Amino acid sequence: MTESLQPVIVGAGPAGIRAAERLVRAGLRPIVLDEGQRAGGQIYRRPLIDDGRSYRSRYGSEAGKARRLHEAFEAILPAIDYRPETLVWNVSTPERGNQLDVLLAGVHRQIGFSQLILCTGATDRVLPFPGWTTPGVYTLGASQTALKAQGCTIGDRVVFMGSGPLLYLVAWQYLKAGARVEAVLDTAPVTSKRHLLTLAIHAPRIVALGLSYGLQLQLAGVKIRYGVRPEAVLGTSQVEGLRYRRRTLTGEAVESIACDALAYGFALRPETQLADLAGCRFRFNGRDRVWLPERDALGRTSRSDVYVAGDGSGIAGADASEISGELAAAALLEDTGRALADAAGLVAARKAILRQRDILEQAFPFPDDWLETVPDETTLCRCEEITIAEGRRAIAAGSIVEINRLKALSRVGMGRCQGRMCSAAATELLSGACGTSAGEVGRLRAQAPVKPIPLGFGGSVEAEVRS
Amino acid sequence: MSMNPLLRRRYRLDETLVPFTLNGTAQTGRRGDTVLTAILSVSGRLRQSEFTGENRAGFCLIGACQDCYVMTAQGSRVRACSTALLADMAFITDLGAVSETAHD
Amino acid sequence: MSRRISVDVAIIGGGLVGSSAALAMRKAGLSVALIDRGYCGAQASGVNYGGVRRQGRPPEQLPLSQRAHGIWPQLKAMIGIDAEYMRSGHLKLARTGKDFAKLEAYAETVRDYGLGLELVAGSALVRRFPWLSAQAVGASLCPDDGHANPRLVAPAFAGAAERAGAIVLEQTPVREVAATGNGFEILAGDGIEIRCQQLVNSAGAWSDRFAANFNEPVPLTRIYPSMVVTEPLPLRLPVSMGEQGGSFYGRQVARGNYVMGGGRGLPLGDPDYSRPSVTAASSVMQRAITLFPHLAGAQVIRFWSGTEAEMPDGNPVIGPSETTSGLLHAFGFCGAGFQTAPAVGEVLAELVTEGRSTTPIDAFSIGRFRKVAANTAASL
Numbered sequence: 001m002t003e004s005l006q007p008v009i010v011g012a013g014p015a016g017i018r019a020a021e022r023l024v025r026a027g028l029r030p031i032v033l034d035e036g037q038r039a040g041g042q043i044y045r046r047p048l049i050d051d052g053r054s055y056r057s058r059y060g061s062e063a064g065k066a067r068r069l070h071e072a073f074e075a076i077l078p079a080i081d082y083r084p085e086t087l088v089w090n091v092s093t094p095e096r097g098n099q100l101d102v103l104l105a106g107v108h109r110q111i112g113f114s115q116l117i118l119c120t121g122a123t124d125r126v127l128p129f130p131g132w133t134t135p136g137v138y139t140l141g142a143s144q145t146a147l148k149a150q151g152c153t154i155g156d157r158v159v160f161m162g163s164g165p166l167l168y169l170v171a172w173q174y175l176k177a178g179a180r181v182e183a184v185l186d187t188a189p190v191t192s193k194r195h196l197l198t199l200a201i202h203a204p205r206i207v208a209l210g211l212s213y214g215l216q217l218q219l220a221g222v223k224i225r226y227g228v229r230p231e232a233v234l235g236t237s238q239v240e241g242l243r244y245r246r247r248t249l250t251g252e253a254v255e256s257i258a259c260d261a262l263a264y265g266f267a268l269r270p271e272t273q274l275a276d277l278a279g280c281r282f283r284f285n286g287r288d289r290v291w292l293p294e295r296d297a298l299g300r301t302s303r304s305d306v307y308v309a310g311d312g313s314g315i316a317g318a319d320a321s322e323i324s325g326e327l328a329a330a331a332l333l334e335d336t337g338r339a340l341a342d343a344a345g346l347v348a349a350r351k352a353i354l355r356q357r358d359i360l361e362q363a364f365p366f367p368d369d370w371l372e373t374v375p376d377e378t379t380l381c382r383c384e385e386i387t388i389a390e391g392r393r394a395i396a397a398g399s400i401v402e403i404n405r406l407k408a409l410s411r412v413g414m415g416r417c418q419g420r421m422c423s424a425a426a427t428e429l430l431s432g433a434c435g436t437s438a439g440e441v442g443r444l445r446a447q448a449p450v451k452p453i454p455l456g457f458g459g460s461v462e463a464e465v466r467s
Numbered sequence: 468m469s470m471n472p473l474l475r476r477r478y479r480l481d482e483t484l485v486p487f488t489l490n491g492t493a494q495t496g497r498r499g500d501t502v503l504t505a506i507l508s509v510s511g512r513l514r515q516s517e518f519t520g521e522n523r524a525g526f527c528l529i530g531a532c533q534d535c536y537v538m539t540a541q542g543s544r545v546r547a548c549s550t551a552l553l554a555d556m557a558f559i560t561d562l563g564a565v566s567e568t569a570h571d
Numbered sequence: 572m573s574r575r576i577s578v579d580v581a582i583i584g585g586g587l588v589g590s591s592a593a594l595a596m597r598k599a600g601l602s603v604a605l606i607d608r609g610y611c612g613a614q615a616s617g618v619n620y621g622g623v624r625r626q627g628r629p630p631e632q633l634p635l636s637q638r639a640h641g642i643w644p645q646l647k648a649m650i651g652i653d654a655e656y657m658r659s660g661h662l663k664l665a666r667t668g669k670d671f672a673k674l675e676a677y678a679e680t681v682r683d684y685g686l687g688l689e690l691v692a693g694s695a696l697v698r699r700f701p702w703l704s705a706q707a708v709g710a711s712l713c714p715d716d717g718h719a720n721p722r723l724v725a726p727a728f729a730g731a732a733e734r735a736g737a738i739v740l741e742q743t744p745v746r747e748v749a750a751t752g753n754g755f756e757i758l759a760g761d762g763i764e765i766r767c768q769q770l771v772n773s774a775g776a777w778s779d780r781f782a783a784n785f786n787e788p789v790p791l792t793r794i795y796p797s798m799v800v801t802e803p804l805p806l807r808l809p810v811s812m813g814e815q816g817g818s819f820y821g822r823q824v825a826r827g828n829y830v831m832g833g834g835r836g837l838p839l840g841d842p843d844y845s846r847p848s849v850t851a852a853s854s855v856m857q858r859a860i861t862l863f864p865h866l867a868g869a870q871v872i873r874f875w876s877g878t879e880a881e882m883p884d885g886n887p888v889i890g891p892s893e894t895t896s897g898l899l900h901a902f903g904f905c906g907a908g909f910q911t912a913p914a915v916g917e918v919l920a921e922l923v924t925e926g927r928s929t930t931p932i933d934a935f936s937i938g939r940f941r942k943v944a945a946n947t948a949a950s951l
Contacts, residue, residue: 035530035549036530036549037549037551042529047499048499048500048501048551049482049498049499051478051479051482051499052478053478090849093839093840093846094840095839095840096837096846101849108853110849123527123529123531123532124527133516133521133523133526134521134522135473135511135512135522135523135524136473136511136524137526138525138526138527138528139526139527139528139532141527141528141529142525142526142527142528142529145528145529146474146504146528147477150474150499150500150501150504151476151477151478151479151499152474152475152476152477152478152504152508153474153475153477154473154474154475155473155474155475156475177477178477179475179477237470237511237512237522238470238471238473238511238522260471260473261473271531279839279840382516382526382532382534383533383534384518385516385517385518385519397730398726398730399730402610405610405613408613408617408722409722409723409726414873415533415802415872416533416534416802416870416872417531417532417533417534418872418873420531420532421526421527421531421532421534447873447874447875448846448847448849448874449871449872449873449874451530451533452533452802452870452871452872453870453871454868454869454870454871455801455856455859455860455866455867455869455870455871456856456857456860456866456867457853457856457857517803517826517827518803518826542867542868543867543868544868544870
């Protein structure tokens with residue numbers, strides 16, 4: 001095999017770095033494109049400058065993994081073509097050739113690829129509630145990023161809400177950082193925690209850490225509530241408090257709590273826009289209530305020159321992302337005749353983690369009754385400022401049963417974020433209104449550019465042709 | 468209308484100061500700040516939404532939600548959470564405030 | 572699952588032409604079935620630029636266009652929404668002296684059609700339109716032309732037709748259609764049988780299949796617009812703009828987004844789907860910055876494309892079939908069908924109820940391609 005390959009990896013997080021590492025080991029020189037300023041992704045996000053904090057201070061229990069990942073990246077840096085601060089905003093379909101449209105320093109470039117490994121990661125998954133657009137309301141991931149990468153806490157007196165292990169981890173991190181954690185509001189019923197017993201068999205470390213965080217929070221006097229549904233943010237120009245309902249032994253109670261910041265979220269949602277633009281086939285994943293690019297155990301997609309890895313191919317966490325990055329690279333090497341994948345061990349390791357995810361979802365379930373508990377005047381699409389009521393009216397007026405139709409007729413998902421922040425809610429709204437399930441209303445089709453690009457591109461396109 | 472700072476610094480407190488201007492008033496950030504951190508460490512808003520005029524101050528902090536755009540005094544806009552703060556940057560988050568450059 | 576429907580008129584294609592025809596025919600007391608293989612208005616009717624303009628059309632289209640001009644202001648009463656229609660004016664720029672001469676010649680040609688064209692040149696251009704960078708020699712303004720939101724109009728017509736009693740079948744592809752000697756029989760969707768006296772072929776870019784089905788092949792080609800949308804921005808552009816001799820067009824909607832287009836998109840492996848060409852989109856973006864310097868800091872948030880149909884002479888096909896009694900055609904609007912479609916719907920209703928149209932449509936006869944069809948057949 002003497003054809004020259006130009007593999008391109010999109011994303012320099014855990015998946016992208018391990019994919020690059022594997023390719024480098026096989027003697028290839030991948031182009032690695034990352035939107036951020038420093039490699040590492042989000043979980044292992046690095047600050048803009050060295051701020052003197054230790055790995056333990058920044059990454060806690062995951063300090064060792066973070067260090068090893070960063071060191072791995074530094075080690076392969078001389079052997080890769082690394083382009084930070086580069087936004088990949090479009091992928092051409094097979095009939096149009098293998099091109100990525102990217103933006104670097106305001107200039108449009110096209111980069112050709114022979115194979116593409118998409119390691120595009122994830123964002124927080126959120127649902128709307130009254131006041132969620134108020135300054136001081138952030139996602140759970142945002143509250144962690146603020147502390148990790150910028151050394152700030154959102155506010156002084158913070159309430160954390162949502163579902164997932166991140167909820168307890170971040171609350172605990174804020175406690176350690178000197179913020180007042182006013183409450184941890186778990187939207188899952190306390191009974192769902194019995195699944196942690198099962199999880200403890202498969203992933204004892206995760207459970208032990210989680211229980212430890214919970215215990216420390218309780219010992220610090222933090223209010224912990226279960227079965228919570230928010231009613232409204234208090235305060236108009238800034239967060240001043242939160243009113244919420246919670247399940248009690250006898251029924252329901254309404255409580256209010258003063259705070260100056262609120263962080264919330266319900267696990268993560270994958271970034272799949274580039275896989276969509278690349279023409280990959282998608283399949284609905286019922287557990288995560290999201291459409292994912294079809295992938296085999298190694299990360300091959302329906303397009304023979306495109307591979308997916310990491311949370312962008314399905315939420316599974318940083319450990320699984322590292323494994324799947326290596327697997328995708330292994331598949332690429334096998335498919336190009338360079339090496340047998342010999343991936344059975346990695347595949348098994350990833351499968352084990354995915355089994356843990358199933359249990360995690362049961363312990364921290366998605367609140368699928370959410371929209372029944374939220375008033376219709378609530379903003380549904382924060383970019384276009386469309387309310388739930390307007391969405392319902394459009395659904396009724398247009399007999400809408402499909403989410404792209406909902407977008408066309410109501411503008412939900414038409415704003416700058418392209419539905420990242422509202423698609424989960426739009427899916428629940430539409431499927432609820434139609435009486436169908438989340439997988440039966442279609443998926444928001446990606447449109448280039450996947451993130452906003454400047455109108456003044458900066459002159460003619462610079463194309464990089466594969467030699 | 469209260470506009471208290473939304474972010475509290477816990478680290479880099481002694482880091483090199485970086486001067487910038489917010490609504491015509493001199494402010495200081497720290498080396499290593501993003502524009503978002505710098506502005507929200509001293510104030511409570513980044514912009515007003517297009518359709519209802521409500522205050523916005525970012526949301527996801529990782530460049531996904533596209534809510535943290537802030538206007539510079541030169542009339543351009545930057546995504547605050549993913550833009551590094553540089554000395555002498557000037558931002559406008561209150562269109563009613565005095566600005567150094569006239570807009571069309 | 573089978574279903575039998577019997578109607579006076581079946582309309583294949585629920586774009587703006589078909590759905591406005593369905594409403595017009597219901598108002599005339601006919602029973603109607605409107606059939607679309609997808610959602611009504613999701614193709615050309617929903618992905619076009621949104622210009623509602625008369626200026627620039629060849630004179631033979633102007634009677635139809637003027638008729639439509641009288642319908643657009645009545646949308647709210649007819650279909651329940653105004654679909655963001657506004658008479659912003661349509662300003663056509665001339666970059667060179669030669670282009671301006673063409674604008675002058677056109678204005679002269681259509682002088683009697685009542686478009687109210689105003690030619691503006693030189694310093695008057697900059698004075699009247701201060702937001703426009705002085706890159707044009709002159710322009711022609713049609714003050715009462717405008718724009719609307721293409722995504723909303725056809726679905727609203729289909730909805731109004733349904734409320735008026737039309738049977739609307741979405742997600743229902745036509746499998747077979749044939750003349751029976753006493754009307755037509757259609758097999759569609761999941762075993763739906765439709766019998767009708769008259770049939771309308773308003774199937775957009777798919778109309779050529781139906782025309783061929785009735786032995787009237789036409790030289791229809793697919794074209795794909797390349798559209799660019801910005802984020803919402805402060806209102807600055809009061810008119811819908813085009814360029815003589817150039818391919819840029821742009822408007823700013825009430826919510827502030829700039830919607831701009833030019834050049835062509837590209838089909839995907841499946842020609843029913845398309846993407847904007849990045850080259851075309853880049854050209855549109857660069858032209859926009861040149862024309863509107865105030866957009867220097869603006870961002871593009873979306874490209875879109877879609878499938879439109881073009882006929883070689885730039886005119887649509889409207890009128891009775893030459894081979895089959897009771898069959899009417901209305902397709903091939905060359906990316907300019909949005910404004911005229913509500914009038915085409917009324918014309919189709921007239922053709923059904925009275926056998927003739929009060930608006931001249933002879934120039935759009937399918938017969939003009941007869942020679943081409945014969946040559947094609949002979950060469951096979």
